[in-house]
Amino acid sequence: MLEYTHVEGLSSADVTRLREIYEPLTESVRALIDATIRTEVDAETVAAVKADVDAATERLRGRQLDGPFGLQFTSDGAQMPWGNPVVGLRNPMAPPLVIHRDEDDRVYADFDLGAAYEGPPGHVHGGVAALVLDHVLGEAASNQHRPRLTGTITLRYLRTTRLGRVHAEAHIARVDGYKAFAVGHLADDEGVTVEAEGVFIQPRWARG
Amino acid sequence: MLEYTHVEGLSSADVTRLREIYEPLTESVRALIDATIRTEVDAETVAAVKADVDAATERLRGRQLDGPFGLQFTSDGAQMPWGNPVVGLRNPMAPPLVIHRDEDDRVYADFDLGAAYEGPPGHVHGGVAALVLDHVLGEAASNQHRPRLTGTITLRYLRTTRLGRVHAEAHIARVDGYKAFAVGHLADDEGVTVEAEGVFIQPRWARG
Structure with missing residues (x-):
C-alpha cells in the first residue's frame, strides 16, 4: 500500500517561487556530476573540491525532509514529482x-x-x-x-x-x-x- | 561501430591510486545529490550553495576529458567502466x-x-x-x-x-x-x- 505525501495549499505562485529557488541548484549539481566523471585535475585539487562538496552538503542538510521527496501536490491537485529520477526538477540524476x-x-x-x-x-x-x-x-x-x-x-x-x-x-x-x-x-x-x-x-x- | 578508448599501461598499482583519488569525490557528490532533493533550507542558503557548487565544477573542469569517460583498460586487459551509471566508481548517479x-x-x-x-x-x-x-x-x-x-x-x-x-x-x-x-x-x-x-x-x- 502506497501513501501519498500531501502538502496542502501550494498555489501556482508558490510552485513558481519554489521552482525558481531549486531548479538552478539542481542544474548546477547536474553539471558537477558531469565534471566529476570527466575531470583530470590533480589529486590535491580533487581533494579540495571534495571538501567543498561536503561543506555544501552539510549546509543543505541543515534542514531537510526525513526521507525521500515523495509525491507532493499543488492546491489545485497537480502533481509535483520533483524528486523523480527521470523528470524531477529537484533530482540532479534526471536528464530531466x-x-x-x-x-x-x-x-x-x-x-x-x-x-x-x-x-x-x-x-x-x-x-x-x-x-x-x-x-x-x-x-x-x-x-x-x-x-x-x-x-x-x-x-x-x-x-x-x-x-x-x-x-x-x-x-x-x-x-x-x-x-x-x-x-x-x-x-x-x-x-x-x-x-x-x-x-x-x-x-x-x-x-x- | 563502437570504438573502445584504450588507455595503455595502467598497472594495478595505478588503478588503486586512481581509485583512492576519485572514489571519495564521487561519494561526496552522491551525498550532495541526496541533499539537493531533500533540503528545506531557505532560498538564500540554496543560492549560496549553488555558487559553491558552480565553483567546484569550474575547478574540476580546469582539465577534463573532451567527451564521456569511455571504456578504459588496465595493462592486464581488465575493464575500468568507471563512468558507468550502474557500476561506475566515478559516476555519482550509480548506486553503485x-x-x-x-x-x-x-x-x-x-x-x-x-x-x-x-x-x-x-x-x-x-x-x-x-x-x-x-x-x-x-x-x-x-x-x-x-x-x-x-x-x-x-x-x-x-x-x-x-x-x-x-x-x-x-x-x-x-x-x-x-x-x-x-x-x-x-x-x-x-x-x-x-x-x-x-x-x-x-x-x-x-x-x-
Missing part, C-alpha cells in the same frame, strides 16, 4: 525529461544524455534507455487522476543509441479495464534505436 | 553496484537505493529497476573477453520495491551461438519484486 502531450494523447520528450548516461563508449547505457522508456510509456498510460504503474515492459534494442540529443515518445495502443497497453520508442538523430511495449496497471488503491 | 560472480557464474549485488531513485512514494522507480536489471543480466551474459549487449529484455513487476537495501541477481539460462539468454530478479527484504529475462548478443565487432 520535459514531457509534452499532444491532442491525440501521444506523449514525447526531446532531451540530452551526456557522460553520466554512458554504457558502450559514446553510447547510451541500455538500462538508461529502459529507465526513460519505462517512464514515458507510464506517462502515456496514466493521467493525473488515473495513475498506472508498470506491470510488464519489453524493450527491443535495434542498435546502440548515440549520446547527445535524443527523442522518446509513447502512446496508448488500447485499454482493457484497469490495464493500458502502451507502445513507444527512443530515437537518436539517425532514427529509432529502441522499441518498447508494456502493460500498465491502475493499482488497487487508485481505483476509488 | 559492486557485482560479484560465484563459482556457478551467477552474478549478484546488494546495494542501497535512496531518495534519488524514487518513483511511487517510498518505492523504487520502475525504470530504475529496469536500469539495474539490464546491467546485471548483461553482466551475467558477458565476460571481459566476450561482451554481449542487450538485444531484448522483458521485465515483470510483481509489486513495488521498497527504497532501502535491495538485491539483484542474474545468470545465463542458455547460450545459442552469439546469443545468451539471461534471467534474473530484483528483491527487497520481503522477497522478489521484479523478474527479468533477456537476450544478449555479442556485437559483430567483438566476434573477432
Whole structure:
C-alpha cells in the first residue's frame, strides 16, 4: 500500500517561487556530476573540491525532509514529482525529461544524455534507455487522476543509441479495464534505436 | 561501430591510486545529490550553495576529458567502466553496484537505493529497476573477453520495491551461438519484486 505525501495549499505562485529557488541548484549539481566523471585535475585539487562538496552538503542538510521527496501536490491537485529520477526538477540524476502531450494523447520528450548516461563508449547505457522508456510509456498510460504503474515492459534494442540529443515518445495502443497497453520508442538523430511495449496497471488503491 | 578508448599501461598499482583519488569525490557528490532533493533550507542558503557548487565544477573542469569517460583498460586487459551509471566508481548517479560472480557464474549485488531513485512514494522507480536489471543480466551474459549487449529484455513487476537495501541477481539460462539468454530478479527484504529475462548478443565487432 502506497501513501501519498500531501502538502496542502501550494498555489501556482508558490510552485513558481519554489521552482525558481531549486531548479538552478539542481542544474548546477547536474553539471558537477558531469565534471566529476570527466575531470583530470590533480589529486590535491580533487581533494579540495571534495571538501567543498561536503561543506555544501552539510549546509543543505541543515534542514531537510526525513526521507525521500515523495509525491507532493499543488492546491489545485497537480502533481509535483520533483524528486523523480527521470523528470524531477529537484533530482540532479534526471536528464530531466520535459514531457509534452499532444491532442491525440501521444506523449514525447526531446532531451540530452551526456557522460553520466554512458554504457558502450559514446553510447547510451541500455538500462538508461529502459529507465526513460519505462517512464514515458507510464506517462502515456496514466493521467493525473488515473495513475498506472508498470506491470510488464519489453524493450527491443535495434542498435546502440548515440549520446547527445535524443527523442522518446509513447502512446496508448488500447485499454482493457484497469490495464493500458502502451507502445513507444527512443530515437537518436539517425532514427529509432529502441522499441518498447508494456502493460500498465491502475493499482488497487487508485481505483476509488 | 563502437570504438573502445584504450588507455595503455595502467598497472594495478595505478588503478588503486586512481581509485583512492576519485572514489571519495564521487561519494561526496552522491551525498550532495541526496541533499539537493531533500533540503528545506531557505532560498538564500540554496543560492549560496549553488555558487559553491558552480565553483567546484569550474575547478574540476580546469582539465577534463573532451567527451564521456569511455571504456578504459588496465595493462592486464581488465575493464575500468568507471563512468558507468550502474557500476561506475566515478559516476555519482550509480548506486553503485559492486557485482560479484560465484563459482556457478551467477552474478549478484546488494546495494542501497535512496531518495534519488524514487518513483511511487517510498518505492523504487520502475525504470530504475529496469536500469539495474539490464546491467546485471548483461553482466551475467558477458565476460571481459566476450561482451554481449542487450538485444531484448522483458521485465515483470510483481509489486513495488521498497527504497532501502535491495538485491539483484542474474545468470545465463542458455547460450545459442552469439546469443545468451539471461534471467534474473530484483528483491527487497520481503522477497522478489521484479523478474527479468533477456537476450544478449555479442556485437559483430567483438566476434573477432
